[in-house]
Amino acid sequence: MSAAGSAKGGANTLFGGIDSGSWNTKAVIIGGDCRWLGSAVVRTGADLEGAAGAAFELALRAAGLGREALDAVWATGFGRRSIPFAHGTRTELDCHARGVRHHVQGATTIIDIGGQDAKVIRLDAEGRRISHRMNRKCAAGTGSFLDEMALRLDTSTDRLPELAAKFSEEVELGSFCTVFSGTELLGAIRGGKRPADLARAAYKSVVRRVLEMDVFDGQVAGTGGVVAHHPMVLDLFAQHLGARLIVPPHPQELGAFGAALAARESILNQGLEPAPEAADLP
Amino acid sequence: MHAPRNERLELRSTARMKELLAEYFGRLGSAAKDRSAPVAWCSSVGPAEMLRALGFEVFFPENHGAMLGAFRMANECMSKAHARGYSQEICSYLTSDVGAYLAGKTPLTAYGMDSAPRADVLVFNTNQCREVQDWFEFYGREWKVPVVGVTSFRSVGEVTEPLVTAITRQMEDLVPTLEGIAGKRLDPARLSEVVGLSRQCSDLWKACLGTAAHRPSPLTFFDSTIHMAPAVLLRGTPDAISYYELLLAELQERIAGGVAAVPGELHRLYWEGMPMWGKLREHASMFAQMHTCVVASTYCNSWIFEALDPADPLRSMARASLELFIARSDGPKQRYIERMVEQFHVDGVLFHDCRTCPHNSNTRYGMPGRLREESGIPSVTVEGDHTDLRCYSAEQSRTSIEGFVEQLADR
Ligand code: SF4
Numbered sequence: 238m239s240a241a242g243s244a245k246g247g248a249n250t251l252f253g254g255i256d257s258g259s260w261n262t263k264a265v266i267i268g269g270d271c272r273w274l275g276s277a278v279v280r281t282g283a284d285l286e287g288a289a290g291a292a293f294e295l296a297l298r299a300a301g302l303g304r305e306a307l308d309a310v311w312a313t314g315f316g317r318r319s320i321p322f323a324h325g326t327r328t329e330l331d332c333h334a335r336g337v338r339h340h341v342q343g344a345t346t347i348i349d350i351g352g353q354d355a356k357v358i359r360l361d362a363e364g365r366r367i368s369h370r371m372n373r374k375c376a377a378g379t380g381s382f383l384d385e386m387a388l389r390l391d392t393s394t395d396r397l398p399e400l401a402a403k404f405s406e407e408v409e410l411g412s413f414c415t416v417f418s419g420t421e422l423l424g425a426i427r428g429g430k431r432p433a434d435l436a437r438a439a440y441k442s443v444v445r446r447v448l449e450m451d452v453f454d455g456q457v458a459g460t461g462g463v464v465a466h467h468p469m470v471l472d473l474f475a476q477h478l479g480a481r482l483i484v485p486p487h488p489q490e491l492g493a494f495g496a497a498l499a500a501r502e503s504i505l506n507q508g509l510e511p512a513p514e515a516a517d518l519p
Numbered sequence: 520m521h522a523p524r525n526e527r528l529e530l531r532s533t534a535r536m537k538e539l540l541a542e543y544f545g546r547l548g549s550a551a552k553d554r555s556a557p558v559a560w561c562s563s564v565g566p567a568e569m570l571r572a573l574g575f576e577v578f579f580p581e582n583h584g585a586m587l588g589a590f591r592m593a594n595e596c597m598s599k600a601h602a603r604g605y606s607q608e609i610c611s612y613l614t615s616d617v618g619a620y621l622a623g624k625t626p627l628t629a630y631g632m633d634s635a636p637r638a639d640v641l642v643f644n645t646n647q648c649r650e651v652q653d654w655f656e657f658y659g660r661e662w663k664v665p666v667v668g669v670t671s672f673r674s675v676g677e678v679t680e681p682l683v684t685a686i687t688r689q690m691e692d693l694v695p696t697l698e699g700i701a702g703k704r705l706d707p708a709r710l711s712e713v714v715g716l717s718r719q720c721s722d723l724w725k726a727c728l729g730t731a732a733h734r735p736s737p738l739t740f741f742d743s744t745i746h747m748a749p750a751v752l753l754r755g756t757p758d759a760i761s762y763y764e765l766l767l768a769e770l771q772e773r774i775a776g777g778v779a780a781v782p783g784e785l786h787r788l789y790w791e792g793m794p795m796w797g798k799l800r801e802h803a804s805m806f807a808q809m810h811t812c813v814v815a816s817t818y819c820n821s822w823i824f825e826a827l828d829p830a831d832p833l834r835s836m837a838r839a840s841l842e843l844f845i846a847r848s849d850g851p852k853q854r855y856i857e858r859m860v861e862q863f864h865v866d867g868v869l870f871h872d873c874r875t876c877p878h879n880s881n882t883r884y885g886m887p888g889r890l891r892e893e894s895g896i897p898s899v900t901v902e903g904d905h906t907d908l909r910c911y912s913a914e915q916s917r918t919s920i921e922g923f924v925e926q927l928a929d930r
Contacts, residue, residue: 315914330922331929354915366926368891369899371919 250308250504253296254497255289255323256332256490257281257316260352260380261462263493264292266300266307269501271339275300276490285316293322311500313492315353325503330358330369332495337458338364339498340485345456348447348482349492350463350470352380355443357451370450376415378446380463385415386439389422390432401436401469408438418442437469444473458483465489527739527781527807530746532766539749539758544630550576551636557701558636560658562651563751564821564843565644565668566690566836568717571755572710573701578636579752580654583627584612587619588796588906590626597907610650611875611906617657640700642693643668646846648878667696671840674848678841686837707832713755714836715829723763724750725823730770731814732863735779736787737770740813741803742780744794750822781812786927789859790816791898792871793879793905798913805917809924815863817844817856818879845878852881857894866927868898869920874910899923 250269255262262281266274277295281288289312297304312323313332327335333349338360347358355372376382380394387394408430412418422435443463459482463470466489475481485491503509550556559575561567563582570577587593593611596618601607603621605614616635619625625634641655641664652668659666669689672682694705724747731738746766753759773780788806790813795802806813826842828835840846844855856868868890870882877883882900890896899919904910 315918328918328922328925330918331925365929366922367897369919369922369926371915 250501251302251306252497252500252504253293253307253310254332254493254495254500255293255310255312255314255317255320256329256492256496257285257289257312257314257320258329258351258353258462258492259315261489262288262292262314262316263490264289264296265487265490265493265497266296266302267494267497267501269308269505271498271501273487273494274302276487276493278489281316285319286321289316289320290322309500309504311496311503313496313499324500325509327496327499329492330356330366332492332499333460334358334360334364334366335495335498336491337460337485339494341456341458341483343456345458345483346451346453347458347460348464348474349461350379350443350447350459351461355379355447355450355461357447359451372446372450375413377413377418378443378450380461382415382418382443382446383439383463383467385419386422386436389419389426390435390439392432392436395466397436397439398467398469400433401440403433404431404437406431406434408434410435410438410442440467440469440473444470444477448474448477453478456480456483458485460485460488460491462489527741527803528778530738530742530766530769532746532762532769535765536746536748536762539753539762541630542758543752544627544632547576547578547636548627548630548632551632557639559697559700560638560641560655562643562647562655562668564647564840564845565642565651566693566840568713568755568827568832568836569690569693569697569705569710570642572713573697573705574703575639575697575701576636577752578638580616580635581612581651582748582751583619583625583635584610584616584906585794585796586626587615588612589799591797591908592619592624592626593797593906594908596622596624607875607907609875610648610654611904613650613654614875615906616654620658620661637662638664640664640697641666641668642697644671644840645669646671646673646840646843648845648876665696665700667693669693669840671846673846675841675846676848676850678838682841683834683838686841687834690833690837710832711829714827714832716757716760717755717824718827718829720750720754720756720759720763721822721824721827723760723767725820725825727763727767727770728815728819728823730767730774731812733774734787734864735777735781735784736812736814737773737778737780738814739780739803739806740790740794740816740819741799741806743816743819744799747819747822754822779812781807781810783810784812785810786812786866786924787864788813789856789863789865789868790818790871791856791868791881793818793873793876795871795903795908795911796906797908798903798911801913805920809921811924813869814865815859817859817881820859821845849881849884849886853886853889853893856881856886856890857896860894860896866897867923868896869923870898870900872900872902874902874904875907876905879905897923897926 312320317326349356593615597614599618599621600614643651749759824839826839887898
């Protein structure tokens with residue numbers, strides 16, 4: 238890998254971004270012109286560094302490049318500080334904002350729904366971040382909630398969209414918490430409710446929890462794995478907000494794309510310092 | 520590839536403070552043991568001056584709760600109180616202190632005490648919360664000793680004369696009971712003297728905190744939470760005054776020498792809410808590594824009592840207890856935060872939404888949104904607790920705080 242700081246001309250440069258999420262690790266390779274060259278998604282598991290390395294290698298392979306071709310790699314996500322080959326880090330709040338800003342102009346509210354948390358990030362008309370909210374510690378409103386509900390419905394999370402699409406009756410899950418929702422769901426099954434209707438109810442619960450996090454006016458963009466893989470979530474948001482979420486390309490890898498953009502900025506604009514490393518709290 | 524680790528600078532005065540605290544706890548311990556002086560428990564912003572003037576050794580159990588938190592003893596202790604029916608949702612100072620009593624544990628062993636001192640009387644003021652009364656009544660039942668106090672007003676808009684009069688009357692009513700326990704009359708001259716000393720302590724503490732308005736700040740919130748101990752435990756004594764003279768001189772020396780508490784200070788924050796005692800050290804270094812100085816806080820300002828007046832001791836104590844931030848409604852609270860942001864040249868506010876202390880959590884009625892919309896003050900909310908570490912997610916909070924600092928840097 239060429240040393241960070243030895244800036245080449247923008248067109249010839251190459252950058253990587255890694256998003257080390259609690260559930261999946263995503264890697265994206267871009268060119269100096271921000272063109273998408275390759276990406277990969279792998280399960281994070283317990284070895285953050287290993288998963289980051291694997292995702293990075295796969296993304297490089299997809300781009301047809303070797304590590305040494307890259308000018309800089311930046312990391313984001315909850316495991317961002319565990320990636321020794323990253324030249325710098327930014328939070329996922331920053332990287333999702335960067336990723337969206339690349340595709341969407343004007344004041345925007347971003348809804349990012351990941352495996353372990355949901356975030357609402359507000360950008361002003363210039364695309365600067367002005368506030369963020371993160372969901373409370375419970376899994377409600379996140380991908381983990383859908384995993385738990387899929388388990389109770391005797392299916393898997395990837396088959397939940399297909400199941401929910403067959404709904405015929407509107408059912409509500411009212412509980413705040415994932416454990417309570419689980420027992421509520423079991424009660425509904427006992428009461429004769431159909432799994433397809435309950436799968437939709439699970440999506441409605443996620444959407445409701447997120448809508449409670451902030452006021453949504455103006456344009457709203459959606460990112461993250463749940464937005465990428467569960468189309469019913471987008472339909473439900475559209476129903477509540479009166480307009481569809483703007484979904485940028487590759488919504489699941491958008492954080493990694495944002496990290497690659499940060500890497501690019503660090504070299505081409507020489508303006509972005511690596512975020513100071515925060516203390517490792519026990 | 521990462522920025523070098525930066526740590527905040529320690530203050531020299533700490534050594535003197537430790538001596539003073541050792542003397543204070545030494546006096547309390549012997550009073551409880553030899554019965555050489557009566558012992559009163561007092562809520563942190565309760566009528567301590569009156570107790571001191573009557574010759575009580577005064578113990579502040581919230582400080583005990585904070586020590587349990589800081590020594591990471593709270594969580595093992597509080598489960599004992601939960602088991603007795605004291606909910607996980609109520610003040611974790613209360614549950615950790617009551618739990619420590621039930622478990623026979625205390626961090627005061629560091630000062631040669633094997634338990635919190637047994638009280639002859641417990642004196643509360645509900646200007647901060649109802650919890651202090653419930654807390655003290657536990658010990659009242661255990662030790663069969665009187666629990667007395669002031670039932671105050673909460674959510675006070677304007678501090679009016681009738682409100683002050685009502686609290687003054689209640690304070691006057693405490694006097695005969697307390698005199699009976701102390702075995703002596705309340706000497707008006709002595710009360711006036713103690714109130715005067717308390718006021719001087721308050722003025723000096725305010726001056727110390729005020730040095731943080733300087734850029735770079737010679738002081739962080741994390742220092743102040745430690746150095747406020749004499750203002751909490753020793754107000755009304757000459758020791759507290761001499762301590763803050765010493766501290767103020769050191770802080771002024773730092774300013775003169777251009778010494779920053781956080782080397783390379785880039786961003787300045789205001790901390791709204793309780794400290795997280797078990798996380799102080801980690802928080803201090805986390806912010807220092809982000810070149811961010813938490814310069815001021817509502818919490819440390821809570822021991823500034825500008826109304827205290829030796830010429831009118833009881834009434835001024837009543838007024839001071841009502842003027843406190845925690846006792847006020849959201850309007851005065853918001854204006855207060857806006858003033859602090861201006862005075863301390865603050866870039867943003869960190870709200871600690873403290874799980875078990877709603878009274879010190881000012882995020883729950885839309886305040887952060889109003890500050891942003893009406894005054895353009897950005898803020899971030901971190902969920903946690905003053906003592907119960909189970910309510911805190913280090914990972915999520917770190918991302919939120921780092922993200923906020925990035926946001927301020929990108930402005
Ligand atoms: S104000 Fe909050 S922290 Fe203090 S005693 Fe009351 S409930 Fe506990």
